[in-house]
Structures are given as structure tokens and as C-alpha cells.
Amino acid sequence: MGEPDKITIGGLVDRTAANYPDNDALVYPDRGSRYSYKEFRDTCNRFAKGLSGLGVKRGDHIAIWGTNVPEWAISQFGTPRIGAVLVTVNTSYKSFELEYLLKQSDATTLIMIEGTKSSDFKSILYEICPELQHCNPGELVSERLPLLKNVIMIGNNKHPGMFTWDEVVKMGEAVSDEELAASMAATDPDDVAIMIYTSGTTGFPKGVMLTHHNIITNAIAHVECLNLSPVDRMCIAVPFAHCFGCVGSNISCIVAGAAMVVVETFDPVQVLKAVEQERCTVLNGVPTMFIMELELLDKENFDVSSLRTGIVAGAACNIEVMKRIVKDMNMNEVIVAYGQTEASPCITSTRINDPLELRVSTVGRALPGVEVKIFDPETKNEAPPGTQGEICVRGYNVMKGYYKMPEATASAIDGEGWLHTGDLGIMDENGYCKITCRIKEIIIRGGENIYPREIEKFLSTHPLVRDVQVIGVPSSKYGEEVMAFIQLKEGATLTQEEVRDFCKGKIARNKIPKYIAFVDRYPVTSSGKVQKFKLQEMAIEMLGIKETPRPVTTCVS
Known part of the structure; x- marks a missing residue:
């Protein structure tokens, strides 16, 4: 490009x-x-x-x-x-x-x-x-x-x-x-x-401040990766309020002259009805959405033969799910993309002609017009192929900055224009990247990013709570669920339901901890820093979870 x-x-x-x-621009089947x-x-x-x-x-x-x-x-x-x-x-x-x-x-x-x-x-x-x-x-x-x-x-x-x-x-x-x-x-x-x-x-x-040029150019890249044209019809059930919806879906359609076929709130029945009724050729979503759609297809018949492609984004998609998307949803040209809002949002993507194994084992290579490098977190030098480091991106897609937060902006974008994603990964000799770990402690539940510090600050406003530590624990359905470890003030008593009731109506439902444990102390380092990976180990043992956890802290010493 x-x-x-x-x-x-x-x-x-x-x-x-x-x-x-005269092309359809915006369609609401319901x-x-x-x-x-x-x-x-x-x-x-x-x-x-x-x-x-x-x-x-x-x-x-x-x-x-x-x-x-x-x-x-x-x-x-x-x-x-x-x-x-x-x-x-x-x-x-x-x-x-x-x-x-x-x-x-x-x-x-x-x-x-x-x-x-x-x-x-x-x-x-x-x-x-x-x-x-x-x-x-x-x-x-x-x-x-x-x-x-x-x-x-x-x-x-x-x-x-x-x-x-x-x-x-x-x-x-x-x-x-x-x-x-x-x-x-x-x-x-x-x-x-x-x-x-x-x-x-x-x-x-x-x-995150994104310019007209940021998002239009990123949408152009989406169009190229998906090979979109004016004959395409994209079923959009991802929220408009997220970059995947308003840029990766809406603006991409405008760039291509394709139709936006919209489902107002995600529901697998409405999605598959829309695909069938409007003969959609493109379907975007996160793995959780596709899993629910595939489960519905196991029970009911919907004509999805018109589908061709789409983006799976937001979390890792295992090869069995991807094979079913290709086979049972006719999406032979489905791709995987990686990005973040600060990058407008897409950074890397597989291509429709990549082998399926590559589309599952990697998050693709840099978009046209975007530079991606792996930097050693300690030396700050570029890491050689096959070596883990922080994924950094530079190009048209990097945000203008964080609104009224110059220090946070300077921390995210260095003096040479590189956006530091906070994700660790490996790049092969062909430029294809794998995400190996997240430096940030983000919990990814059903493709939605949940931020422990925000929940910790809120729960700390409860008059009986002394301290809170929030982590993600593995979930076969959503990828991760929220768990809170709470220390109560001396002599205080509180139940799990009382904590959840305190949250209701004040923070989003998906942020309310599914699991809550009351503890007297946390595992800490010699300097007193809480070791969240040990809290995760405790949680997995306590809950009897079999899935492999996603790391919650930096993978380098």
C-alpha cells in the first residue's frame, strides 16, 4: 500500500x-x-x-x-x-x-x-x-x-x-x-x-485521540487484507463503541463501498439470521462470538454459504475453532489480526492466502505502511528473529496521544515515534509475529479488555475493604474471568454477594468479579511488591481450574 x-x-x-x-450503505435486517x-x-x-x-x-x-x-x-x-x-x-x-x-x-x-x-x-x-x-x-x-x-x-x-x-x-x-x-x-x-x-x-x-488519517488509512489496510470490494456485505455485531467496530468494520465498509449489515447487540441468532437474510460475505468478531455462533449452527440450520472472509480478533483462537469457522461457516479466507486502540487499531494481520496453520499460530505480519519491531525490554535494542521482546509499532496508525495526559503519552510513544504496545512477542524471519506474553496486567474476557487497577481502585472505596488485588483466571468460555483477592479491615466481615451488590450499578457487569476470595495477606517480593502470578497459582488451585493460565506479569526478569 x-x-x-x-x-x-x-x-x-x-x-x-x-x-x-445506489449501493446499500447501512442495513438493519431486524x-x-x-x-x-x-x-x-x-x-x-x-x-x-x-x-x-x-x-x-x-x-x-x-x-x-x-x-x-x-x-x-x-x-x-x-x-x-x-x-x-x-x-x-x-x-x-x-x-x-x-x-x-x-x-x-x-x-x-x-x-x-x-x-x-x-x-x-x-x-x-x-x-x-x-x-x-x-x-x-x-x-x-x-x-x-x-x-x-x-x-x-x-x-x-x-x-x-x-x-x-x-x-x-x-x-x-x-x-x-x-x-x-x-x-x-x-x-x-x-x-x-x-x-x-x-x-x-x-x-x-x-x-486515545485518533485522527481522520489514522483511522481511514488503517481501514484501507483492512480492506486490502480482506480483499473487500463494493459487492461485499459485512455483518457487524461487534460494538461500534470499540475500534474494531467503528474502524475495522464501519470505516472499512465505507472505504470499499461495501454494505454495513448491522446487528444492534450481539446475539448469535440475530447474527446468523442477518448473514442468511442479507447474504453477507464478511463477518467480524472475537473468538467468543464465533464459538457461540458455531454452537448454534450445531443445533439449527442457517444458510451461511454466502460468507467468504472476516477478522478474528481480540484473543487467541485455537486451531480447532478456526478449522470449524472455515468448514462450517464457509469462511475460507478468514484472517487473524492483532492491534490495540492506540494503533487505530490494527498492527499486524495474516492474509487470506496464508496457510491455515499460519493464521492460527501467528497474528500475522505488519500491515502495509506500518513498521513493527521487537525490542529487548532491558537493552532497548532490536531483538533478532526468534527472540522474545516487546512489540513496538511506528507509522501512520500511531495515535496522536492520550487526551490531557502528556506524561502517559510520552511513556507510550518514544522519541523516535515507536508506540510501545506492552506486549511481548517473537517475530520470525518472514515478519510473522507471535504474542508470547503481556507486560500489562490486562484481563481479556470475551475479547473485552478489563483493567485490574480500575477495579481495585473502585473496590477500595468500600468502607470495609483494606486492600484489593485483581487478577484474571482461565475460562474455557470467555478466555478469562475476573477474580478479586480482598483484605478486610480488622474485625470486618463481608460476603461475596455483598461485594457484588456493592459493584452493581456502579461498574460494568463484566468487570464485577466472578470469583472473590478473602485473605489475610498476599504473596510479596522482598521489596513488598505483590506477586500476582502467585495469586493466580493460588486461584487455580483453589478453584480447581484445569486450563493453562495466561501470564499476568512481565515474562522477563
């Missing part, structure tokens, strides 16, 4: 709509709705004008909190048309996490749905922003969220303090085409287009 022409997201949508105006590329572009324009009419300016931060509804995609491609920055909010967030994100991101506007089956978003927002219930829309003055002024509720149900989606779109009628064109012209490809929050081992989530 040569260096592509720089273009903004707005320009990309316009170009694809001009080239393939709703029976679909937009052609011309209709999608026009809809995004109307919403962009609505935001402008609301007073949103270039550089303003617009948060969005919702499942894969049509308005999410319209927001993703409408917001950049006026130079605003979209801030994604995980749908599993509760009050503690939402307040932090909205405050740290300096969001002035929040677009949201009313909630999901398991979470009432509206009530959560009113909890942290009670002033919203007693103000006119657009006139919010919040003590805890001083910059937040506008809340837009997707749908037409009226709620105190909030605009409806249609009310905002109507505001755009006063904005001319010339004004919108001027806003687009003022937007630069190197401007930040989207902020996605991710965590490290040092505390709370960090806002």
Missing part, C-alpha cells in the same frame, strides 16, 4: 456516495430499514447541520452512549463533517465510569439511547447529573459535569432536560449547504476525529 491521499471522514463518505450512490450510500450521506449531512444549529463547533467533544443503532453510525459520520470529535462510551458503563469519562473528555454534548435490557442509561445520567431533570434542553448547569450542556436522546420520547434526535435534526434546517461545506473544508485530515477510552495498569481510562 503506497501512501494514500489524505482525506477526511466527510470527504470519504462523499467520495463513496459519488462512486456507488428493523427492515436500509440506506443507500446517497441516502446515508444526505442523512449524515442533515445531522451535521443539526449539531451546527445546536451550537456545536469545530473541536467540540460529542460523546455517544448507545448500542449499534442507526443513529450511532449517523453520528459517527455526521459529527466529523463539522470538525467535532466523537467520544465513544462503552454501553456497559455505570455511574462511576460514565461520570469519569464525561468529565475527563470535556464532553459538551451527549448523544444517548434510553438504555439496554440490563441498564437504564437515563436513570444513570440523572443520578450523576440531577440538574438535568429541572432545566430546559441546552441550558444544563451541572455541578459534577460543568462542561456538559446538551443531551440528545435518540428516539422521540421526551425527557426532562433533553433534546430528541428529530429536534436537533430540525435545527439544521437553518444551516445552509454553504455553511456545512465551509465546516468540512476547515477540517484537516490530521485533526482528531474520534476519542476511544482505554485503560492501562496505572489507573483510570485514557482517551
Whole structure:
């Protein structure tokens, strides 16, 4: 891939709509709705004008909190048309996490749905922003969220303090085409287009700033690796709020002129129905999703013969599962990709013509236009082929930085532009990489990254808790589950259920520890540092787990 022409997201949508105006752009099988590329572009324009009419300016931060509804995609491609920055909010967030994100991101506007089956978003927002219930829309003055002024509720149900989606779109009628064109012209490809929050081992989530150029060029690489074209139809059930959804899926489709066939919330039945009904050729997901789809195919008949390819990402996929994806889902050209949000997100990928064994035993080679090297963590020198070291990446895909966190940015990206992934791996003489260990203590549950330090800080706010250590333990279904080792204050008593009840409604459900153990002391080094690998050994013995654990600390001395 040569260096592509720089273009903004707005320009990309316009170009694809001009080239393939009648192609399906956005399809919702369960709703029976679909937009052609011309209709999608026009809809995004109307919403962009609505935001402008609301007073949103270039550089303003617009948060969005919702499942894969049509308005999410319209927001993703409408917001950049006026130079605003979209801030994604995980749908599993509760009050503690939402307040932090909205405050740290300096969001002035929040677009949201009313909630999901398991979470009432509206009530959560009113909890942290009670002033919203007693103000006119657009006139919010919040003590805890001083910059937040506008809340837009997707749908037409009226709620105190909030605009409806249609009310905002109507505001755009006063904005001319010339004004919108001027806003687009003022937007630069190197401007930040989207902020996605991710965590490290040092505390709370960090806002990863990705530019138009970052994500469009990474999507172009996805298109090349998957050999996507305007005839392809991608079933998208991965969350839009993650980079895999909004870049690896949505923007990739726009680049190729392919159809986005969307499942609002992952459900294997709805996924396979969508594939069958819309004759999808591409299906992305993490291993847990594919396992659930394969289990369903064992019980029921779905026509998946139209499938050709897709990306398996987020965790290691064993060879038996991959063979079944190829055989039972007809995905002969399925590939494996590795990346992280800070890299827009993809770093390496296998290719559709690689042997299956290579697609399982490695995470592929560097994407076109991306440099990948293995550095010795101690000497900082490049490691020879076959030698373990830290995987580092340099190129167009490296983030602009963490929002308002210069020290964290400098720690992640060195003076020569190398992004240090925190993952240890080996590269062979052909450039194919294997992930051998994670330096970071991230727990990967069903393809979702969970950060122990964040859970530890939250559980430490319980009045009876003295200290907490959180680790991941192996799970045959999800890859890993969360386990908390808790030290209580002297004389205190607490049950496992009481701990979980304390978490409910405050942190995401997938972060609530499945396993809890109360201990008097932790295994520590001579310097007093907690040895988490020994906690993991204790957990495996305590729980009678047979699976091999994934290391939770640095694999080098």
C-alpha cells in the first residue's frame, strides 16, 4: 500500500456516495430499514447541520452512549463533517465510569439511547447529573459535569432536560449547504476525529485521540487484507463503541463501498439470521462470538454459504475453532489480526492466502505502511528473529496521544515515534509475529479488555475493604474471568454477594468479579511488591481450574 491521499471522514463518505450512490450503505435486517450510500450521506449531512444549529463547533467533544443503532453510525459520520470529535462510551458503563469519562473528555454534548435490557442509561445520567431533570434542553448547569450542556436522546420520547434526535435534526434546517461545506473544508485530515477510552495498569481510562488519517488509512489496510470490494456485505455485531467496530468494520465498509449489515447487540441468532437474510460475505468478531455462533449452527440450520472472509480478533483462537469457522461457516479466507486502540487499531494481520496453520499460530505480519519491531525490554535494542521482546509499532496508525495526559503519552510513544504496545512477542524471519506474553496486567474476557487497577481502585472505596488485588483466571468460555483477592479491615466481615451488590450499578457487569476470595495477606517480593502470578497459582488451585493460565506479569526478569 503506497501512501494514500489524505482525506477526511466527510470527504470519504462523499467520495463513496459519488462512486456507488445506489449501493446499500447501512442495513438493519431486524428493523427492515436500509440506506443507500446517497441516502446515508444526505442523512449524515442533515445531522451535521443539526449539531451546527445546536451550537456545536469545530473541536467540540460529542460523546455517544448507545448500542449499534442507526443513529450511532449517523453520528459517527455526521459529527466529523463539522470538525467535532466523537467520544465513544462503552454501553456497559455505570455511574462511576460514565461520570469519569464525561468529565475527563470535556464532553459538551451527549448523544444517548434510553438504555439496554440490563441498564437504564437515563436513570444513570440523572443520578450523576440531577440538574438535568429541572432545566430546559441546552441550558444544563451541572455541578459534577460543568462542561456538559446538551443531551440528545435518540428516539422521540421526551425527557426532562433533553433534546430528541428529530429536534436537533430540525435545527439544521437553518444551516445552509454553504455553511456545512465551509465546516468540512476547515477540517484537516490530521485533526482528531474520534476519542476511544482505554485503560492501562496505572489507573483510570485514557482517551486515545485518533485522527481522520489514522483511522481511514488503517481501514484501507483492512480492506486490502480482506480483499473487500463494493459487492461485499459485512455483518457487524461487534460494538461500534470499540475500534474494531467503528474502524475495522464501519470505516472499512465505507472505504470499499461495501454494505454495513448491522446487528444492534450481539446475539448469535440475530447474527446468523442477518448473514442468511442479507447474504453477507464478511463477518467480524472475537473468538467468543464465533464459538457461540458455531454452537448454534450445531443445533439449527442457517444458510451461511454466502460468507467468504472476516477478522478474528481480540484473543487467541485455537486451531480447532478456526478449522470449524472455515468448514462450517464457509469462511475460507478468514484472517487473524492483532492491534490495540492506540494503533487505530490494527498492527499486524495474516492474509487470506496464508496457510491455515499460519493464521492460527501467528497474528500475522505488519500491515502495509506500518513498521513493527521487537525490542529487548532491558537493552532497548532490536531483538533478532526468534527472540522474545516487546512489540513496538511506528507509522501512520500511531495515535496522536492520550487526551490531557502528556506524561502517559510520552511513556507510550518514544522519541523516535515507536508506540510501545506492552506486549511481548517473537517475530520470525518472514515478519510473522507471535504474542508470547503481556507486560500489562490486562484481563481479556470475551475479547473485552478489563483493567485490574480500575477495579481495585473502585473496590477500595468500600468502607470495609483494606486492600484489593485483581487478577484474571482461565475460562474455557470467555478466555478469562475476573477474580478479586480482598483484605478486610480488622474485625470486618463481608460476603461475596455483598461485594457484588456493592459493584452493581456502579461498574460494568463484566468487570464485577466472578470469583472473590478473602485473605489475610498476599504473596510479596522482598521489596513488598505483590506477586500476582502467585495469586493466580493460588486461584487455580483453589478453584480447581484445569486450563493453562495466561501470564499476568512481565515474562522477563
